[in-house]
Each structure stands twice: as structure tokens, then as C-alpha cells.
Amino acid sequence: MIKLSVNGKAQEIDVDPDTPLLYVLRDDLQLNAAKFGCGLGQCGACTVIVDGEAVFSCLTPVSVLEGREIKTVEGLGSETDPGPLQRAFMEEQAAQCGYCTAGMMMRAQALLQKTTSPSDADIIAFMEPNLCRCGTQHRVLNAVRKAASLMKTAQASPAKQPAAQGAAQ
Amino acid sequence: MNALTHKAFSRRSVLAGGGALIVSFSLVSHGFAQDAAASPPKPVKLPGSLNKARLLDAWIRVGADGSVSVMTGKAELGQGVDTALIQLAAEELRLDPKTIRLITPDTAVTPNEGYTAGSRSMLDSGNAIRNAAAQAREILIASAATKLNADAAALKLENGKITAPSGASLTYGELVSAELLHVEAQPKSKLTAPKDLKLIGHSMPRVDIPAKVTGGPAFLQDLRLPGMLHARVIRPPVYGATLQSVDMAQVEKMPGVKSVFRNGSFLAVVAEKEFQAIKAMRVLAHVAKWQGGQKLPDYPEAYEMLQKAPADTITVVDNHHPGTAAKTIEATYHRPYVMHGAIGPSCGVAHYQDNKLKVWTHNQGVFPLQQAVAQLVNLPIDQVQCVHVNGSGCYGHNGSDDAGADAAFIAFNMPGTPIRVQWMRDDEHKWEPYGPAMLTKISATLDAQGAITDWNYDVWSTTHGTRPGGARALIAGWTKDNPFPQPVLKPPTSPESDGNRNAKPPYKLASARVIHHFVKAMPLRVSSLRTLGAYFNIYTIETFMDEVAAAAGVDPVEFRLRHLDDPRAQDVIKLTAEKFGWSKDKLPQGRGRGFGYARYKNSQTYVACAVELGFDRDSGDVRVDRIVAACDSGQVVNPDGLKNQIEGGLMQGMSWTLYEQVRNDGKKITTRDWASYPIMRYSQIPQQVDVHVIDRPDKPFLGAGEASQGPVAGAIGNALANATGLRMRDLPFTRERMRAVMGA
Numbered sequence: 001m002i003k004l005s006v007n008g009k010a011q012e013i014d015v016d017p018d019t020p021l022l023y024v025l026r027d028d029l030q031l032n033a034a035k036f037g038c039g040l041g042q043c044g045a046c047t048v049i050v051d052g053e054a055v056f057s058c059l060t061p062v063s064v065l066e067g068r069e070i071k072t073v074e075g076l077g078s079e080t081d082p083g084p085l086q087r088a089f090m091e092e093q094a095a096q097c098g099y100c101t102a103g104m105m106m107r108a109q110a111l112l113q114k115t116t117s118p119s120d121a122d123i124i125a126f127m128e129p130n131l132c133r134c135g136t137q138h139r140v141l142n143a144v145r146k147a148a149s150l151m152k153t154a155q156a157s158p159a160k161q162p163a164a165q166g167a168a169q
Numbered sequence: 170m171n172a173l174t175h176k177a178f179s180r181r182s183v184l185a186g187g188g189a190l191i192v193s194f195s196l197v198s199h200g201f202a203q204d205a206a207a208s209p210p211k212p213v214k215l216p217g218s219l220n221k222a223r224l225l226d227a228w229i230r231v232g233a234d235g236s237v238s239v240m241t242g243k244a245e246l247g248q249g250v251d252t253a254l255i256q257l258a259a260e261e262l263r264l265d266p267k268t269i270r271l272i273t274p275d276t277a278v279t280p281n282e283g284y285t286a287g288s289r290s291m292l293d294s295g296n297a298i299r300n301a302a303a304q305a306r307e308i309l310i311a312s313a314a315t316k317l318n319a320d321a322a323a324l325k326l327e328n329g330k331i332t333a334p335s336g337a338s339l340t341y342g343e344l345v346s347a348e349l350l351h352v353e354a355q356p357k358s359k360l361t362a363p364k365d366l367k368l369i370g371h372s373m374p375r376v377d378i379p380a381k382v383t384g385g386p387a388f389l390q391d392l393r394l395p396g397m398l399h400a401r402v403i404r405p406p407v408y409g410a411t412l413q414s415v416d417m418a419q420v421e422k423m424p425g426v427k428s429v430f431r432n433g434s435f436l437a438v439v440a441e442k443e444f445q446a447i448k449a450m451r452v453l454a455h456v457a458k459w460q461g462g463q464k465l466p467d468y469p470e471a472y473e474m475l476q477k478a479p480a481d482t483i484t485v486v487d488n489h490h491p492g493t494a495a496k497t498i499e500a501t502y503h504r505p506y507v508m509h510g511a512i513g514p515s516c517g518v519a520h521y522q523d524n525k526l527k528v529w530t531h532n533q534g535v536f537p538l539q540q541a542v543a544q545l546v547n548l549p550i551d552q553v554q555c556v557h558v559n560g561s562g563c564y565g566h567n568g569s570d571d572a573g574a575d576a577a578f579i580a581f582n583m584p585g586t587p588i589r590v591q592w593m594r595d596d597e598h599k600w601e602p603y604g605p606a607m608l609t610k611i612s613a614t615l616d617a618q619g620a621i622t623d624w625n626y627d628v629w630s631t632t633h634g635t636r637p638g639g640a641r642a643l644i645a646g647w648t649k650d651n652p653f654p655q656p657v658l659k660p661p662t663s664p665e666s667d668g669n670r671n672a673k674p675p676y677k678l679a680s681a682r683v684i685h686h687f688v689k690a691m692p693l694r695v696s697s698l699r700t701l702g703a704y705f706n707i708y709t710i711e712t713f714m715d716e717v718a719a720a721a722g723v724d725p726v727e728f729r730l731r732h733l734d735d736p737r738a739q740d741v742i743k744l745t746a747e748k749f750g751w752s753k754d755k756l757p758q759g760r761g762r763g764f765g766y767a768r769y770k771n772s773q774t775y776v777a778c779a780v781e782l783g784f785d786r787d788s789g790d791v792r793v794d795r796i797v798a799a800c801d802s803g804q805v806v807n808p809d810g811l812k813n814q815i816e817g818g819l820m821q822g823m824s825w826t827l828y829e830q831v832r833n834d835g836k837k838i839t840t841r842d843w844a845s846y847p848i849m850r851y852s853q854i855p856q857q858v859d860v861h862v863i864d865r866p867d868k869p870f871l872g873a874g875e876a877s878q879g880p881v882a883g884a885i886g887n888a889l890a891n892a893t894g895l896r897m898r899d900l901p902f903t904r905e906r907m908r909a910v911m912g913a
Contacts, residue, residue, distance in 0.1 A: 016424070016444070023444040027399075032391040033384035037512050038594040039447075042843035045512055074384035082383060089382040093374060093809055096817050097247025097562030098381030098388075099513040105382065127851045131843060133512050134247055134562045135820025137854045139813070 002062050006031075007075030017063035021055075022046045024062050025072060033073035033102035037131075044130030047103035048072050054110035056129075073102040076109065084154055085109055088147035089140075096134030104130050108144045112151060118144070217296025218242065219354045222280035225308075226350040228301035229258065235329055235342030237264060239302070240272045242282025243294040244533060245377060247562040248874050249810035250290045252375045254298050256806055260361055260368040261302035262341075263326050271376075274535045274557035284534040284636065286565070286697060288773055288872025291806065295870050303358040305350050312344045363804075363866035370866060372809035377559065389531045389558040390516050394587035397518070398427055399443040401450035402575050402590060403436040404600055405648070407462035407836050408694065412436055415457040423449045430579055433650035434459075437579050439588065447593075465833040466692050468606075472503050475608045475629040478690040481660040485669045486683035491614065492622035498720055499612035500713060503899045504705040505830035506693055507604040508840070510848055513561025514592040515568035515601075517576035521584050526553045530573035531560020534636065538570055541637035544653075545574055545646055546581040553577075564821070566636045566696040568592055568601045574643040595841040600644060603831050604698025605631045607668060609709040619721025621732070624681040626710075630668030631688045632658045633701040660687040665770040671703035671879060674710050675768055676732035693831065693838075700769070700875040704822065704882060707767040708900070711883025715763070716896060725764050725887065726751055735768075737865075741777040741799040742766055744861055749779035749797040756891070759784050763887025765880035774876035775801040776815065780884040784892040789907035791827055791889060792853075798877060799861040803868035815860045815877045822878030824849035826885050827902050 004011045006029060013028050020039075025031045025048070037045030039058045046058040049071040077083030082090065085105055095101045104127065111118055111126045118126070123144050132140070214220055222228070222242075230238040239258045245251040251271055259266040272279055282293055310331060314321035319333035332338040361369070380387040405412070412434040420429050420438060425445030430437045438453055440446035466474050518529040526548055532538055535555035543550040555573070563569055572590050580588040592600075607630040614623040640646035641653035661667035669685035718728035726746050733739055745751075746764070756762060761784065766777045778798040784791055800815050828847050832840045840846035882900075890896050895910060 015442075019444045023442070027443050030393060031384060032386055032388070035388075035390065035513060036591065037514075038843060040594060040842055040844075042594075043512055072384065073382065077383065079379045079383045079385060082379075086382045090374065090378055093378060093813060095247075095375070095378050095381055096249070096813060097512075097559070098378065099247075099511075099561035101381055102384065124851045124854070131512055131848060131850065133510055133564070133821065133848065135817035135824075135849075136813070137820065137849075137851060138816065138858055 003066050004062065004070060005068070006070045007072060013062070015062060018061050020058050021048065021060045021062050021065060021070070022057040025057060031072055031074050035099055035102060037100070037103070043100070044107060045100050045103040047106045047130065049106050049110050052110065052113055054107040071106070071109075073105050076105070084150035085112070085147040088143040088150055092139050092143040092146055094136060094139035094143035096136050100130060100132045104132070104140050108140070108147065112144070112148055116152060117148060213356050215354050215356055216300040216358070218280060218282045218293040219297040219300055221282070222297070223353045225301050225305055225352055225354055227280050228298055229305045229350060231305070231341045231345040231350065233342050233345065235340050236270065237262060237268065237329070237341065238270045238272050239298055240279045241294045241298065242274050242280040243290040244274050244285040244557045245559050246285060246533065248290070248814055249375050249807060250285070250294070251377060252373055253291065253806045253810060254294060255376060256368045256373050257295055257299040258302045260366060261299055262306050262329070264329055266368065266373065268329070276535050276539045276555045281536040284537065286533055288769060288874045288876070290872070291870040292872060295806065299360065300358040301354060303360050304354055307359055308349060308352070309341055309344050312349060313339050316344070366866070369804070369806050370808070370864060373807055375810065387559060388513070389518065389529055389560050390513060390591065392518050392529055392558060392589070394518065394520060397587040397589055398439050398441060399446040400437050400439045400576065400579050400588050400590045401446045401593070402596070403438070403450055403453045403457055404596060404644070405434060405459050405462065408465070410434075410459040410462035413458045413460045415453065419456065420449050420453050423452065428583065429453065430582060432578070432582070433652060434648040435578065435645055437575070439579060439583065443591070462836060463692070465835060465838070467833050467835065468503070468505060471506070471606045471692070472608050474690065474692065475606065475631070475688050478688045480629065480686040480688045483660060483669060483685040483687055484683075485664075485672050485685050486681045488680060489682040490680040492679055493616045494614035494622060495617040496615045496720055497612060498615070498716055499610070500716070500896070500898055502609045502705070502709045504607045504708070505900065506606050506695070507698060507825050507829050508598065508831055508846060509564045509567040509601055509604070509698055510846070511561040511563055511567055511597060514594055514597040515572035516560060516589070516591045517573035518587060518589045519573070519576035519580035520587040521580045524552055526577055526581055528553070528555045528573050528577045529558050530555055530569060531558060531563070532569040532573055533563065533566065537637045538573055541570070541640050541643055541646070542574055542577045545578060545640040545643060565604070565698040566602055568597050570637050570642070571600070571644045574645045578645045578649070598841045598846060599838045600694070602635055602694045602696030605633060605668070605695040607702065607705045609705065611709060611713050613713070613717055615717065615721055619723060621678055621717060622680060624674065624678045626672060626674070626681070626683045627686060628668055628672050628684070628702065628706060629686040629688055630702055631691050631695055633667045633695070633697050634661070635694070635696040658689050658691060665772065666701065668702035669706070670701045670770060671706040671767060673771055675738065675766070675771060676714070676729070677734060678732070693833070699821070700878050703767070703769060703875065704825065704879045707765070707879025708826070708882040708886060711765040711767070711880065712886040712890070712896065715887040715890065724753055729764070729766055737775055737801050738766065738768060740863060741775045741801050744799040744863065745777035745779050745797055748799065748859060748861055751779060759786065759892055761888040761890065761892025763884045763889070763891055765883030765887065767876075767879045767883070769872065769876040769879070773871045774873040776876045776880045778819065778877065778880040778884045780881065780888045782885065782888045782892060784889060784907070786911055789904035789911065791902050791907060793823055793855045793885060795857045796823075796855050796881065796884075797859045798880070799863060800873065800876060801863040801865060802873045803871040804866050805862060805864040806870065808862055808864070811862055811873055812860045814873050816858055818875065818877035819858060819881045820849065820854065822881040823885060825878065826882045826900060829901055
């Protein structure tokens with residue numbers, strides 16, 4: 001049994017310790033957001049946040065994750081109560097097929113948790129590991145800029161605080 | 170059961186339900202229904218795909234509760250078609266788009282609209298749904314007029330409720346009866362006039378994005394059926410190799426493994442959990458013994474093969490009256506094999522139960538796959554159902570049909586168990602059908618005044634179309650026992666298709682000859698990649714036009730305008746030049762600007778594009794800084810959706826042009842991941858990409874998804890020539906190639 005904390009919730013999973021986190025998220029926990037893209041850490045579709053850092057869940061065995069906080073797009077909010085990053089992606093229509101999007105979002109979230117006002121150069125450099133084939137990179141940049149400003153507004157207003165931190169389920 | 174599973178399983182019940190309205194549901198076209206012995210009158214032509222599925226209720230259904238379902242045979246591939254179709258139906262039915270339920274491709278339910286390809290979704294499905302919705306609205310209004318004993322013109326329609334001047338009203342649900350919309354469509358509809366449009370022409374947020382950004386079940390990869398097992402397929406190491414032997418026993422003992430399935434050279438493993446299947450796949454790949462295999466040509470052998478292999482000759486333009494020639498310019502161009510490169514490798518899910526095989530696929534044509542799968546497993550076609558569920562963007566015929574067929578083949582041999590096949594990254598990179606290598610040759614003559622007096626163009630290419638087409642189009646079909654022979658390659662019969670798409674120049678030419686050499690060999694598996702031959706034909710024509718303009722001593726934008734009659738072409742070019750700030754001024758050393766133009770298929774969206782870039786001589790790096798484009802897609806349904814498509818095409822076209830080529834070592838495909846087949850990354854995107862839309866509400870919809878890749882390639886080639894003085898004939902402009910060329 002491996003004990004994990006995913007989106008603030010404790011999980012016990014009966015799985016081989018060498019299993020990459022991606023398969024535990026998708027198969028054992030039935031979470032959809034993190035995607036299989038390459039299994040090689042080359043495309044970023046599987047990106048999640050572990051203790052504040054963006055990681056490739058396709059390469060990270062669950063055995064090294066006990067006691068660490070894992071966050072996925074599901075932890076940012078929901079369709080009915082989207083978090084600021086999700087709202088920004090919806091408002092900027094920052095997707096075409098959307099397959100890479102959840103990975104893009106988690107990498108962007110990791111950046112915005114560290115840097116509240118990233119420059120365009122900061123965002124571009126940080127997003128480098130994530131591939132998009134449809135060509136929506138500019139829309140993603142717009143969404144990340146917008147999310148940064150939404151998060152600041154939310155922090156300035158106490159009523160919006162929970163949304164800014166992500167509606168952990 | 171999650172929401173996606175529920176949706177997939179409940180479509181038929183939803184359609185059959187809705188209370189009073191259970192109609193006999195016929196998609197049979199008028200033509201098919203004729204008595205074969207009689208000589209039937211030719212049915213009147215109907216708008217879009219209504220011409221094939223001619224009954225209104227094949228497209229629009231109203232339930233007794235007033236719920237409205239709209240059916241389409243075109244698939245959402247990330248291009249936003251679901252949203253645009255809902256906008257059209259809601260506009261004509263005067264409904265809130267949120268109340269419309271769109272039923273997406275399913276062989277048991279929706280009209281057969283063939284493939285979602287060729288930028289035809291708005292032409293085919295868009296026109297069908299818009300016209301069907303307008304006609305349904307008028308039928309409902311007429312019915313209300315009778316029932317309310319009022320003049321139809323005096324009725325008020327709002328949100329599915331029709332109110333008479335007396336105040337009495339009836340809803341769509343109250344008006345509808347089994348027969349009301351079960352009627353053949355008319356050729357003409359009372360479409361909403363441009364000035365009255367409330368939804369068409371206004372940006373509407375995509376209906377599929379909320380689930381995609383919140384972890385909802387949005388993709389086929391997210392479909393989890395009860396009792397579903399995970400499968401992986403172990404492909405031959407090289408094309409044409411056959412499986413000699415494999416020690417299945419040691420893999421069968423591995424944890425979670427439920428079955429090792431072998432049929433001829435088709436080898437798969439089925440396990441309880443996904444990572445167990447992957448581990449078993451790795452062992453199987455290690456112990457499987459393969460034999461034989463074919464040789465592959467790399468470059469330049471692949472290009473030499475194109476000119477040597479047997480070919481059919483298709484005359485595209487035959488108007489050869491060469492005039493006086495003061496100057497002749499000629500050039501030869503090459504484009505390598507290019508991948509679709511979906512970020513999500515292909516996936517398929519299938520379930521065989523009670524003699525029925527159901528396949529969930531993210532492919533472009535559920536009906537052709539149904540036929541191919543039926544042939545593959547030898548079942549009558551009515552015992553196979555194919556259902557489309559969104560997948561990763563495919564950009565043409567990638568591995569999706571094969572993955573669906575893999576799942577179907579395994580599931581057919583494991584009755585009662587749903588099977589999910591997920592291709593690995595190297596499966597997709599090595600086995601998808603690539604966009605074919607091409608070679609073009611062009612020569613033109615100019616008179617003393619710089620006018621083009623003759624134009625000779627030849628394009629060599631293997632086929633751009635090996636879609637199903639039967640089980641022979643599927644890898645499972647040609648690797649199983651008693652394999653189906655691989656596809657027979659047939660030259661295209663329609664204009665503007667295959668390798669000759671956009672081979673016809675858009676420019677006014679007094680004398681022109683254009684020949685397509687349809688090469689019958691296929692050393693690398695190829696098929697339809699976004700634009701087919703258009704991308705490279707446009708690249709060739711647009712970069713050559715620049716050379717000709719330079720030879721004539723005329724500015725390239727001005728030169729294009731002089732050779733174009735179509736005012737819509739002129740408008741996109743002028744708008745692009747204006748927004749870009751096109752100028753004849755010399756840029757600093759190492760910087761260049763370039764222009765490109767095309768009308769996709771010479772009949773669809775117009776795109777002009779200007780590019781500014783920098784070239785670093787030491788590294789060989791080409792850095793595109795700025796792209797400005799303008800498009801005219803006729804009447805625009807969703808402006809932001811259109812912009813997204815044009816932007817995406819610019820970025821993908823830029824990636825093909827600068828970075829991409831499929832390679833092999835004479836036997837194996839060596840571009841098997843994103844390290845060996847790099848595509849554009851964030852650090853390479855231009856600082857600025859602007860798309861300007863010219864809306865023409867009085868003109869028909871034009872397909873847009875494939876319109877910008879060719880023009881951006883031409884503009885980049887021209888900007889690079891402007892920066893370096895060198896005309897690049899061969900794609901892509903990798904650092905290695907640029908260094909080699911500049912060093913020479």
C-alpha cells in the first residue's frame with residue numbers, strides 16, 4: 001500500500017511501487033486531467049505539481065511520493081466553480097484539441113505559485129518543456145497572464161480567497 | 170460510471186426517448202430508395218450533406234418535452250466544429266445554444282458524412298444543419314399557425330415558444346408529432362438575413378473547453394467501461410517484418426496479465442492495469458523474434474525514387490502557349506516526410522458482446538471504420554457500431570483508425586470484455602501514415618517588361634490518401650493471419666486533391682502547364698496530412714513568385730496583386746500588407762521580411778501572410794519574430810474559432826517548415842520520439858502573431874482549417890531569402906541545413 005496525498009485528500013493505493021504516478025492518477029484514482037503523451041518526459045502532457053514543483057507524472061514512480069502533496073487540474077476548481085487559472089483558460093479560449101492543456105495549466109500554476117507577476121520571458125522559459133501541436137501557445141500565454149492578474153485580484157479581495165488557492169476537494 | 174461513459178451508452182435511449190416522438194429513423198437517401206428497375210428522376214440538389222441524408226429529422230429532432238437534438242456526421246477534432254454547428258442550429262431555431270444537444274458521429278445514430286476532412290465540415294454539415302434548422306422552424310411555425318388559427322406572419326417565436334397575437338402559445342414540444350419533421354428537405358430555406366443574425370458571426374465560447382480545463386471526461390482516453398482491460402500492441406521493428414516466434418508463457422505469468430494475443434504477426438498483451446500492460450509489452454517486445462522487412466529510402470534516395478518509380482501522369486492545367494522569353498528561371502524543390510505528431514498517441518476502445526462489436530474511436534470517419542472493422546473480423550456490417558469520442562488533435566489520417574481496429578480485433582477475440590488499446594509514443598511516431606515526401610520543378614519565362622509569358626510546373630508525390638477503405642488500410646489487417654493485401658494506390662479522380670492540391674497557380678498566366686506525377690510506390694506508409702499536397706505546392710509557387718518578382722524588378726506584394734483578378738484575394742493581400750507595415754526599405758543585416766498568399770484548394774479560404782524573421786549565421790538558427798495574416802472565409806460563424814484555426818495553422822506550418830522531417834537508417838524509422846523528431850517549442854514561437862478576419866456575411870462558408878499552412882511557409886521562405894540572399898529549395902530549414910548551405 002502506498003499512501004499519497006492528491007489534491008488535499010489522503011489516498012491509499014495498492015500498486016507496484018515502480019508504477020509512474022500518471023497511471024495511479026488515471027487508473028486508480030480515475031482522474032482525467034493528467035494525460036499520457038510520451039512516457040519520456042518530452043512533451044509535458046502529464047505535468048502535475050508535487051510540493052509546488054511541476055513534474056512529469058509519466059516518469060515519477062509513486063514510491064518516491066509518500067508524504068508529498070500532489071496537485072492536478074482537478075484540484076484547481078471545477079466546471080461550476082473554476083479556479084482563476086481555469087477561468088483564464090476558458091476566457092482566453094486557450095485550447096484547440098485540449099489534449100496538452102491540463103499539463104500546460106499545471107506547469108503554469110507552478111510558475112504562478114512562485115512568481116506572482118511573471119514577465120513574458122519568464123512564462124516562455126518556464127513553459128518550454130510542454131508541447132502543443134495545434135499551435136495554441138499564444139493563447140496559453142494570454143491565459144497565464146490573465147490568471148496572474150485574476151489571482152492578484154482574488155488575493156486582494158478576502159471573499160475570493162478560496163478560489164485563488166484552488167478549490168481543493 | 171462516469172459521465173462520458175454514461176453519455177456514450179445513453180445516446181440511443183435519449184434519441185428514442187423524449188416521450189411522444191419516436192419516429193422511424195431513416196438516413197437512406199432518396200437515390201438509394203428507388204426501384205432499381207425504374208429509371209429514377211435525378212433527385213434535386215440539396216444544401217451540404219442534406220443532399221445525402223435528405224430527411225429533416227436525420228439532422229434535427231424535437232422531443233415532446235421540447236428538447237432539441239442536432240445530429241452531425243462530422244467529428245470534433247479540436248477545430249471547434251461542435252460549437253459552430255450548435256450556433257447555426259440555435260440561430261435558425263431561435264433557441265439558446267445551451268439548450269441544444271449535439272449528437273456527434275455514431276454509425277447507429279447520425280448521418281453518414283464520410284470523413285471529417287478537407288476543411289469541409291462547415292460546407293457539408295454546417296450547411297445541412299443550418300438549412301434543416303431553418304426549414305424545421307418554418308414547419309413548426311406553419312403548424313402553430315394552423316393550430317392557433319392565426320396568420321403565420323403574425324406569430325412571435327422566442328426560445329422555442331410560438332405566440333399568437335391573441336396571447337395563445339404553443340411550444341416546439343407541443344407542436345411536434347412523429348411525422349412533422351420526417352419529411353424530405355427542400356432545396357431552398359428561409360435563412361436568417363445577415364442583419365438579423367444574433368449568434369452567427371459572433372464569437373461563442375467553445376462547448377468542449379470547460380471539461381478540458383477542469384479534468385472532466387473529455388477524451389476517448391478518459392473512457393472507462395466496467396471491467397475494461399488495458400492492451401498494448403507489439404509492432405514489428407521494421408515495416409514488413411513477420412513474427413517468427415515469441416515465448417508467450419513467461420509474459421502470461423506476469424502480474425495482472427490476462428492474455429497474450431497473437432494472430433499471425435499481430436501481437437498484443439492484455440492486462441488488468443495499464444502499467445502492467447506496459448511492463449508486459451516491454452518483455453514481449455524483447456522476446457519476440459521477427460524476420461525480414463523492407464528497405465527504406467532516406468534522403469536524397471527518397472527524392473530520387475519519386476522521379477524513378479512508375480507514375481501516372483495527371484494534367485492539372487493545360488494551357489500552354491509560350492510567348493516571348495527574355496528571361497527563364499527554373500528551380501527544383503524537395504519536402505521530406507512529415508508526421509501528424511498528435512500529442513496524445515492514438516487510442517481505441519472496443520467491446521464485443523451478444524454478437525455486436527462496438528468501437529469507440531477518435532478517428533475522422535466512423536462509417537468507413539465500421540466497414541473496415543466488419544471486414545477485419547468478418548462480421549456483417551450491421552453488427553459493428555463505431556462511435557466518435559474526442560481525441561488528441563489528429564491533423565489528418567494518423568494512427569486513430571489503426572488503434573480503433575487494434576481494440577476491435579482484440580475485443581472480438583475476448584468476448585464480453587471491453588478492451589482499451591493505447592498506443593505508446595514510438596508506436597505513433599513509427600507507424601502513423603506520414604505526410605508524403607514531394608518533389609516539385611518549376612520554370613517560368615518573362616518578357617522584357619517582366620510579365621510572365623510561360624509557366625511549367627511538375628509535382629511528384631506518392632499518394633496522400635490511404636484511409637479505410639477496407640481492412641487493407643489497417644495495420645491489424647496486414648499483420649494478422651491471412652492478411653489483407655496492402656492498399657492499391659489509385660490516382661485521384663477529382664481536381665484539387667492528393668498531391669495536386671493547389672498545384673494550379675492562383676495567378677493570371679497567359680501560358681501554363683501543370684503536371685501531377687502520381688507515384689505508385691509507397692516505401693514509407695503515407696496518407697492524408699492536413700492540406701495534402703497544398704502546403705508544398707503553395708510553398709513552391711509562393712517562393713518562386715518572389716524570385717520571378719525580383720527578376721522582374723517588382724515588389725513581391727505588388728507583383729502578386731498584378732497577377733490576381735479576384736477582388737477577395739486582393740483584399741486579404743492588401744489588408745495583410747497594411748497591418749504588417751509592408752515596406753521596400755532594407756532591413757538590418759540578418760533580418761528579412763517575406764510574403765505568401767493562397768486560396769486553399771483554389772476554392773476555400775483566402776489567406777495572405779507576412780513574416781519578419783532573423784537569421785543567425787553562426788548557429789544557423791532561423792527565428793520568426795512576427796507573423797501577420799488576413800483571411801476571408803466567407804460568412805464567419807464563430808470569429809474567435811476561425812482565428813484560432815488560422816493561428817494554429819500558421820504555427821503548425823511554421824513548425825513543419827523550420828524543424829520537421831521523418832528520418833530512417835535504411836531499415837528502421839529513427840525519428841521515434843520528440844527528441845529525434847523535434848517540433849516547435851515555446852522558445853521558438855514568434856513574439857507576435859496577428860490574424861485579421863474579413864467577414865462576408867453574404868457569401869457561403871469556406872473551409873479554414875488548412876488555409877494558412879501553405880502561405881506561412883511561402884512567407885518564411887521569402888523572408889529567409891530576404892535575410893540571407895539565398896533561395897532555400899529544400900525543407901526544413903533546420904540549423905544543420907542552414908549552416909551547411911551558408912557555409913557552402
